[in-house]
Amino acid sequence: MKKIVFWLFVVLVSSIVLARGEIQVVWFTEAPTEQAIFERYVKMYEEANPGTRVEVTYVPFQQLTQKLQLMVAGNTPPDVARVVTANIAEFDRVALDLSTFVDSTSFLNQFLPSQVPFVRRGSRIIGAPLDVTANGIFYNKDCFAEAGIRVPTNSLNVWTWEQWREALNRVRNNSKCRFALSYDFTTHRFSTLLYAAGGRFIDDSGKQFVVDSQNSLRALTFFSELFRDGFIPRGQWLSNDDPSTLFRSGLSAMYMSGNWNLAQFAQISGFRWGVMPLPRDRIRSTVPGGKFVMGFRESKNPAGAARFIQWITSKEINLPFSRDNMVLSARRDAKGMKYGQFDDAIAVFQSDLSVTPAYVGRDWSNPAMARLNTFIRGEIVKVLLGQQTPKQALEAIQAEGNRLLR
Amino acid sequence: MIVGYRFSKKVIPYLFVAPNTLIFGVFVILPMFYGLLYSFYEGTFIEGLERFTGLENYQRLLRDQAFISSLVHTFAYVVAVVSLVVMFSLMLALALRASSMGSALARIGFYLPVILSPVVVGVAWRWMFSSDLGVINGVLVSMGHSPIPWLTDINWARAVVVLASVWAMTGFYMVIFIGGLNTIPSELYQAAEVDGANSTQQFWKITLPLLAPTTLLVTILATINSFKAFEIILVLTNGGPGDATRLLVQNIYQTAFDASNPTYASAQSVVLFSVLMLLTFWQLRITRED
Numbered sequence: 024m025k026k027i028v029f030w031l032f033v034v035l036v037s038s039i040v041l042a043r044g045e046i047q048v049v050w051f052t053e054a055p056t057e058q059a060i061f062e063r064y065v066k067m068y069e070e071a072n073p074g075t076r077v078e079v080t081y082v083p084f085q086q087l088t089q090k091l092q093l094m095v096a097g098n099t100p101p102d103v104a105r106v107v108t109a110n111i112a113e114f115d116r117v118a119l120d121l122s123t124f125v126d127s128t129s130f131l132n133q134f135l136p137s138q139v140p141f142v143r144r145g146s147r148i149i150g151a152p153l154d155v156t157a158n159g160i161f162y163n164k165d166c167f168a169e170a171g172i173r174v175p176t177n178s179l180n181v182w183t184w185e186q187w188r189e190a191l192n193r194v195r196n197n198s199k200c201r202f203a204l205s206y207d208f209t210t211h212r213f214s215t216l217l218y219a220a221g222g223r224f225i226d227d228s229g230k231q232f233v234v235d236s237q238n239s240l241r242a243l244t245f246f247s248e249l250f251r252d253g254f255i256p257r258g259q260w261l262s263n264d265d266p267s268t269l270f271r272s273g274l275s276a277m278y279m280s281g282n283w284n285l286a287q288f289a290q291i292s293g294f295r296w297g298v299m300p301l302p303r304d305r306i307r308s309t310v311p312g313g314k315f316v317m318g319f320r321e322s323k324n325p326a327g328a329a330r331f332i333q334w335i336t337s338k339e340i341n342l343p344f345s346r347d348n349m350v351l352s353a354r355r356d357a358k359g360m361k362y363g364q365f366d367d368a369i370a371v372f373q374s375d376l377s378v379t380p381a382y383v384g385r386d387w388s389n390p391a392m393a394r395l396n397t398f399i400r401g402e403i404v405k406v407l408l409g410q411q412t413p414k415q416a417l418e419a420i421q422a423e424g425n426r427l428l429r
Numbered sequence: 430m431i432v433g434y435r436f437s438k439k440v441i442p443y444l445f446v447a448p449n450t451l452i453f454g455v456f457v458i459l460p461m462f463y464g465l466l467y468s469f470y471e472g473t474f475i476e477g478l479e480r481f482t483g484l485e486n487y488q489r490l491l492r493d494q495a496f497i498s499s500l501v502h503t504f505a506y507v508v509a510v511v512s513l514v515v516m517f518s519l520m521l522a523l524a525l526r527a528s529s530m531g532s533a534l535a536r537i538g539f540y541l542p543v544i545l546s547p548v549v550v551g552v553a554w555r556w557m558f559s560s561d562l563g564v565i566n567g568v569l570v571s572m573g574h575s576p577i578p579w580l581t582d583i584n585w586a587r588a589v590v591v592l593a594s595v596w597a598m599t600g601f602y603m604v605i606f607i608g609g610l611n612t613i614p615s616e617l618y619q620a621a622e623v624d625g626a627n628s629t630q631q632f633w634k635i636t637l638p639l640l641a642p643t644t645l646l647v648t649i650l651a652t653i654n655s656f657k658a659f660e661i662i663l664v665l666t667n668g669g670p671g672d673a674t675r676l677l678v679q680n681i682y683q684t685a686f687d688a689s690n691p692t693y694a695s696a697q698s699v700v701l702f703s704v705l706m707l708l709t710f711w712q713l714r715i716t717r718e719d
Contacts, residue, residue: 089686092474096691113689117475202561256561261670262580264559274562397687401495404671408583 046327048079049094049104051087054286060347068334075327088113100319102328108312109393111141111150118149119318124329133336137376138313138353141388150317151336152353154345157309157372157379158215160302161270161278161288164295166198174299178307178374184219184245187302191254191277200276203254205266207280210399211387214310215279216242218379221305224386224424232391232424235417238305243413245304247406260407281312282372285349285365298368301375309375311384313353391427398423461702468696473689486696496697498672499680506591506676507655513595514602514651515644521599522606523636536607540600547597551664554593555580558665583673586666590674593661598654602647609643610636642715649712656705677701 048065052058058081065077080101082090088110094100095117106114121130127148131139138152167174170193175181182190191203206212217223222239225232249255256275258264267287270278273294278284288296301309316335318328334340338356345352349365351372362369386392402416411419468486472478490496521539525532542550557564558579566576579585613636621631637644659678662668668675668683675683677697685694 092686092689096474096477114475257578257581257670258560258562262560262586263555263665263667263669264561264580269562394689397683401672404669408671410671 044074044327045076045078046103046324046331047101047322048077048331049082049087049090049101050079051082051084051105053084053283054348056286057348060344064335064340064344067340068331071334072330077331095319095321098321100322102322102324103316103318103331105153106150106315106317107156108141108315108387109396111315111317112388112390113393114317114319115144115149115390117320118147119320119322119325119328121148121151121318121329121332122146124326125333130333133338133355134353135355137311137381137384140384141313142315142317150315151332153314153316153336153341154348154350155353155376156281156283156312156314157351157376158212158279158281158301159309159372159375160299161280161284161296162299163200163270163273163276164297165273166194166200166276166294169199170194170197174297176299177371178300178378181300181307182302184302184304188249188252188254191249192252194276195254198276200274202256202269202275203277204249205269205275205278205280206249206255206259207266208260208263208400210392210396210403211310211312212279212281213246213400213403214386215301215308216246216304218308218310218383219301219304219306220245223382224392224420225389225428227382227385229385229389230428232421232428234424235414235421239417240413241304243403243406243416246403247413250407257407260404282351282369283314285368289349289365298371300371306380307375307378308383309372309379310387311376311379312387314350391424394427395420395424464695464698464702467692468699470692472692474691475689478692482692486693489693490696490700495672495675496677496680499675499677500700502673502675503656503677506587506594506658506674507652509591510594510598510655510658511648511651513591514598515647517595518599518602518647519606519640519644521603522610523632525603526607526610536603539603542597543600545597547660548664550593550597551661554589554596554661555665558589580666581670583670586670586674590662590665593665594655594658597661598651602651605647605650606640606643609640613639645715646712649708649715653705653708653712656701656708 050058050061052061061079065079068077069075080090084107087104087106091100091104091106091110091114095114100117104110111118125148127146130148130151131143134152135155138155142148142150142152162174164174167190172190172193174190194200195203214224217234217239220238220242222234222236222242224234250257250260256264256266256269259266259269266275266278267280267284269275271288271291277299282298301307316332318325318332322328335344336354338354341352341354342357342360345357346360346362349362351357351369352360399420402411402419405411406413406416467478469481469483470478471480471482471485525536525539545553555563558566560566560576560578560581563579565579570576577585579589617635617639618631621635626634657678658676659682662674662676663679666674668679678701681694681697681701684697685691
């Protein structure tokens, strides 16, 4: 009996010790290279912290939110998760407050000011920025050359929407690209046009939806015309066709997506591609976002989580990590960082980010946007199907948004 | 001694069923109970149950256009799929009931879709019917025809979804029908032939009436399965275009995870559960009568 009690005690103590030395991470991946890169850094962390084991669960991006929701609901959240803008707002209330582990001011000062509002909630710090994302347009250089179209290369000669429409028409009719434009099926990507038209979703107070405006109407009308005129293949917004595949296979001349595709597009060998500045309407704007790392209040190892988050966002780790993944680091001291063959593309994204109004980031850091995403997309699809007018769609989005904010 | 024997005789059967009952209780009954409980609350995955709302979620269902249209789509889908599945599986069973090598091979061929994952079925059909990149439209265009908006037109998309589901299900019910056909005594056909009945008359007067219990079973099973359709449609159209092919299960899924509203999704699940429960009782009653 004594022996049994002794061994039970040993098992109990060792499991507590092991639990303290283990960090459970949920890491979403988009590009095929991401997992191998992260595994390399995990090994570095384990070597630098003997006795600590990092247990990683990799999930595809599409399953990230559901995975975290279920883990939180089951009271078994991971210690650390890599999340996007929408998630960090959604998991705000269950997030680990990093301010109890770090000096808030010096910790936040490491990061670009545009990324700080996403993680600061009053005196709490609910995560740390890993990298900055920006929506943008990739284009097939071969098709544009074949059609004899010069593409803007910097902020001085950005296309207007009308020039863009004309270019879409010419490239479709005069090149081997069968389709003019691929467009991600997300509210976030649609909103690129909304902001360029001078529209926005939520007012400065964060308590009122103001999307039902003339500017927003102009954006949604323009977007629906791109479908009506056959520039965007209807299957991408009406039946779940993958826009990325169409671009990567050389069938689409342009692709509205974002800088996170760079690593994946590095594998393209069938044609030359580049990134063009986003066309302007009333203003120039992209939609900033980012990837973040966050911990969870009820996780098993909050202290370990805080240490890991500080490590992965530190200058020594984050800069090479960002370069390896070909993403824009969220650190201030990353300015001027070189990405080799992708320097030109990165410069275009940075240029678009530099002219983006601050309210764009504020819109997307509002938790209501995470809950409204699918609804907004559904209302836009109804417009594309001719089931309602753009005006009716905006009214519906505004009403539902205000209902959620109340 | 006798007391011990009597006790064991009473208790041991319960011990045998206990593990199964426990698993069923934990993984089926308990979640069901929780689902029902959640449907009377407001809450999210993150915040848990926030407020008891009574029947509010159910009242909201009555004016929720997305729920109502998904319910209507589900009933239309079930009617279309079940009638086609019953018809095709019966036709195949009649054609392949003979025990020749050719029939056996054909039966295997028609049964193959059943063992495929629904996701694979969805991907394969998508590959064929994609409006922009599909094989079928590729062939049509190469022959000088206009492409057909298979998955981007509301009516075409509904037709493709129904056909894909029928293709995936028919093999299974074909096997059940073959089993049913084999129970019909061959003497009846021989007697009918002697009486001068042709094959059409034999089908209507002998096969169909004697196959009625099997047909009913197939109808009920196909109905229950169709009500739960999810994966094929998710991969094939994601419920689109718009919400034209969004069925109840997908609506529940999106309400829970996309709109982060698990309690309202639970209320929708209770409605689906009630419909399936009624069907199951009906099936049990008919099976018992049979």
